[in-house]
Structure formats: C-alpha cells, structure tokens
Amino acid sequence: MHNLPANMAKAFVVGGIICVIGQAILNYCEKAGLDKDTSAGWTSLILILFSVLLTGLNLYPSIAKWGGAGALVPITGFANSVAAPAIEYKKEGQVMGIGCKIFTIAGPVILYGIFTSWLIGLGYWVLKLADIVK
Numbered sequence: 001m002h003n004l005p006a007n008m009a010k011a012f013v014v015g016g017i018i019c020v021i022g023q024a025i026l027n028y029c030e031k032a033g034l035d036k037d038t039s040a041g042w043t044s045l046i047l048i049l050f051s052v053l054l055t056g057l058n059l060y061p062s063i064a065k066w067g068g069a070g071a072l073v074p075i076t077g078f079a080n081s082v083a084a085p086a087i088e089y090k091k092e093g094q095v096m097g098i099g100c101k102i103f104t105i106a107g108p109v110i111l112y113g114i115f116t117s118w119l120i121g122l123g124y125w126v127l128k129l130a131d132i133v134k
Contacts, residue, residue: 007068014067018074022047044075051076055083078109 025046029039054060060080064071071077085101092101127133 010066011068011070013070014063015070015074018047018071018076021050022074047074047076048079051079052083055080056087060084081109 022043025043026039029042030036034042051060054063060071060076061084064077064080072080085104088101124133
C-alpha cells in the first residue's frame with residue numbers, strides 16, 4: 001500500500017530541489033552577463049548534463065525511486081529516460097545496442113511532441129489564412 005501524502009511530499013522535495021538548482025544556475029548565468037534566453041538555455045543544458053552524469057553513475061534511479069514524479073517530470077527526468085537505455089544496452093554494441101535502443105522510452109514522447117506541435121502549427125496557419133488570428 002502506497003502512502004499518497006508521503007509520496008507527494010517526497011516528489012515536492014525532489015522537484016523543488018531540482019528547481020532550486022536550476023534557479024541558482026539561471027541566476028549565476030544572468031549575473032555573469034548573459035541575457036535571459038541564453039541563461040535559460042545554459043540552465044537546461046547544465047541540468048541535462050547533471051542528469052546524464054547521475055544516470056551514468058547509477059544515482060539518478062535511486063533519486064527517482066525515492067522522489068517519484070518530482071524527479072521524473074522535469075527536464076532531468078527526460079534526460080534520464082534517454083541516457084538510461086543507452087547505458088543499459090551498450091553491451092549489445094554501438095549500432096544494435098545504443099543506436100536501436102536509446103529512444104525506447106523517450107522516442108514516443110519526441111514523436112508525439114513533434115506531431116502535436118505540427119498539428120498546432122497547421123491550425124495556426126489555417127487561422128491566419130482565414131484572418132482569424134493576426
């Protein structure tokens with residue numbers, strides 16, 4: 001039996017820690033003189049790097065197991081879902097292992113994300129043609 005309030009509290013703590021780390025990186029980049037968009041890009045890149053490194057060191061799965069959705073929902077969870085199969089299947093070789101298996105978890109997310117953005121873009125284009133949206 002799962003304790004819902006405890007699981008929610010753990011997810012809140014882990015997600016909050018990830019967000020605080022991200023905010024600290026963002027603030028540091030802005031203080032270093034980068035504009036807001038460039039700072040946001042660096043923040044995402046560094047969080048992804050940390051996630052992949054922690055996955056490679058086999059630490060991120062423990063964090064995700066304890067923190068649940070708090071560790072799986074942010075961008076770090078997505079990076080973990082891409083890196084974990086690559087690490088797991090590297091023994092099968094570069095092509096048949098890593099190349100074929102790297103997107104087993106993240107692939108559907110990428111596919112449906114691209115397809116949905118295409119549909120929204122198509123809808124926006126049609127609305128612009130109909131002069132409904134300026």
